[in-house]
Amino acid sequence: MVDYKHQQDVDVLILGGGTSGVGAAVAASRSGANTLLVERYGFLGGVANVGLCLHTFHSSNGERVVAGLPWEMIQRMKALGGSTGPVWIENAHMKTTTPIDVEVMKYVTQEMVLESGGKLLYHTLPLEVVMEDNRIAGVVLLTKDGKMLVRAKVVIDCTGDGDIATWSGVPYEKGRDSDKKMQRMSLVFKMGNVDVPRMFNEIGKGGAWAPLPDGGESYPVWWSATLERYADIAMQEGLFLGTDEFWGNTVHKGETNINASRLQGLDGTNSFDLTVGEVEGKRQVFKLAEVLRKYVPGFEGSYIQATAPFIGVRETRRMEGEYQLTASDCVSGRKFEDGIAKVGYPIDIHDPSSGKTLFTPIGGEDGSYDIPYRCLLPKNVEGLLLAGRCISTTHEAMASTRTMITGMMVGEAAGTAAALAIRNGTSVRAVDANELREQLRKRGAHLDMGPVPGSEKERQATQP
Ligand SMILES: Cc1cc2nc3c(=O)[nH]c(=O)nc-3n(C[C@H](O)[C@H](O)[C@H](O)COP(=O)(O)OP(=O)(O)OC[C@H]3O[C@@H](n4cnc5c(N)ncnc54)[C@H](O)[C@@H]3O)c2cc1C
Known part of the structure; x- marks a missing residue:
């Protein structure tokens, strides 16, 4: 040895x-x-x-x-x-989160x-x-x-x-x-300066409102949303989500994590595929943030605070x-x-x-x-x-x-x-x-x- x-x-x-x-x-x-x-x-x-x-x-x-x-x-x-x-x-797929x-x-x-x-x-x-x-x-x-x-x-x-x-x-x-296909990957990101309750009233589907840990204010701490109403705009802006539903969460006022990007056909045990996921994931995130800022009430003054430290891999x-x-x-x-x-x-x-x-x-x-x-x-x-x-x-x-x-x-x-x-x-x-x-x-x-x-x-x- x-x-x-x-x-x-x-x-x-x-x-x-x-x-x-x-x-x-x-x-x-x-x-x-x-x-x-x-x-x-x-x-x-x-x-x-x-x-x-x-x-x-x-x-x-x-x-x-x-x-x-x-x-x-x-x-x-x-x-x-x-x-x-x-x-x-x-109105969601589970009772609590x-x-x-x-x-x-x-x-x-x-x-x-x-x-x-x-x-x-x-x-x-x-x-x-x-x-x-x-x-x-x-x-x-x-x-x-x-x-x-x-x-x-x-x-x-x-x-x-x-x-x-x-x-x-x-x-x-x-x-x-x-066909041996695996679930898609997603690059999650966080947006700051978002009016989350307003955004939720506009595009929210299912949600959990609860008191925030640091303020006690009742807030949408988990939400699912749809851009159905913005389908034409999404098409015109070249926004790819692959489906109409996406999710978000927060424990702090004015910010929200967003889980929306879709990276399909990639293998999380292959470094080249992981690289494609990171690159395309950032492209999808920046495009979505732009569309949200431009069109969806509540996101007007928002900005990308952070993209996730790594691409999220659901299945290998x-x-x-x-x-x-x-x-x-x-x-x-x-x-x-x-x-x-x-x-x-x-x-x-x-x-x-x-x-x-x-x-x-x-x-x-x-x-x-x-x-x-x-x-x-x-x-x-x-x-x-x-x-x-x-x-x-x-x-x-x-x-x-x-x-x-x-x-x-x-x-x-x-x-x-x-x-x-x-x-x-x-x-x-x-x-x-x-x-x-x-x-x-x-x-x-x-x-x-x-x-x-x-x-x-x-x-x-x-x-x-
Ligand atoms: C986009 C996305 C959204 C999801 N949404 C939810 C959700 O809302 N709620 C929920 O509960 N679950 C969700 N999941 C599922 C869940 O997050 C993961 O399946 C779960 O975290 C897996 O836990 P784990 O400990 O098995 O692996 P991981 O959380 O992947 O942890 C593995 C750890 O091992 C380290 N590691 C990996 N390989 C090596 C190596 N070779 N050497 C050293 N270290 C290594 C990694 O850095 C990591 O820290 C989601 C997953 C994804 C991708």
Whole structure:
């Protein structure tokens, strides 16, 4: 083996610091494992940083079914004025969402990892995996100071794209069955000096009005909108949206994030395609901002405050695991004996061909389904767990599991399972699902039928 200048041994090595990586790191460290979280940028949160609301703490019946780490994170963010908490939405594809200030999220997630005893390594990329037969024994990282080998008892892939799992030899699928096309990408952006209520009255479709964290004023903190009325202008101005609906959110007066651009036919695991996405995304953003400013009341004096730090990629590799979650599991609200997270978010497909967004609600008795632990266990490779967007699902099921609160719950389960395996001296594949579920419950996760006990009162307090 190469003698690396820099080497270290850890119990749990996590690659990728999105919501799933944060969940995994906090859970593993709090469970007593020596944990290192590696991230290529200088902040945590992953795609949350592009300017989105966190979907969703609630089932399709409107009952809160998520507790555990995501709930803890949002309480901490609220205390710092960085979130409204879950807000109720009229006329939309889900009952609630949770607007956030991404700067507060970056800070709170970093502090949660560090307080748990986890170590962070920013500005570092994985370069190659180190395999011992079919077990991943570590990862060689590329730091500013050269290569570094980190050996680990368990590795958790939270890169969203399943980079580490792919390099280790885990098989994967991409795109929908019919033509392998993946959901489109979007470059989210933030506009300042917007009269958001006026804009909402003009083009709003569905919205959540709630008191702003820093002023108490009732404001459209999440909205969907349409430029249907401006179709001729959009055509004349050469504005491409591909569909008539787009979304926005804010927790601060006078500004709004906007999720509208559509980049189709690109692969988020190909750097050339990612570059096209960034370039074309900025073109779409500048064109849309110009049209909004010129024609839509509320945007007259507005300006682009920021484009997202990176293009938003909805779908890439779905790794093959011991169980592949299906659309029918989701929409029927199926429960599993090894369920590690409860999800009420609908199947939300940004159709790769038509550009339309298609929603299918979650049914079943309590409007939520379970993600089984087996979706985190990759085929062929030992010592590795999957969390976040790349877990084992079909194209359709991924369109529900991919959201940020779900990613954090799955990360929490992966981190807890890793620590449990190390403590018991077993492989992650041999972790007993009942024991894992018991540990998760002790940590505050909700895995049982129906709402989180006591959460009914929240609804009465916050629903308009
Ligand atoms: C445009 C868009 C809008 C969306 N809207 C919503 C929404 O409103 N609400 C919602 O809940 N969800 C939304 N989603 C889905 C959701 O944001 C993502 O699916 C989710 O954040 C994925 O979480 P993750 O932890 O798996 O991955 P990510 O958030 O992608 O995190 C992966 C992390 O790993 C790092 N990383 C990746 N590869 C490497 C590597 N090789 N080496 C080192 N680090 C690496 C990345 O920098 C990143 O920090 C949206 C997604 C997109 C793209």
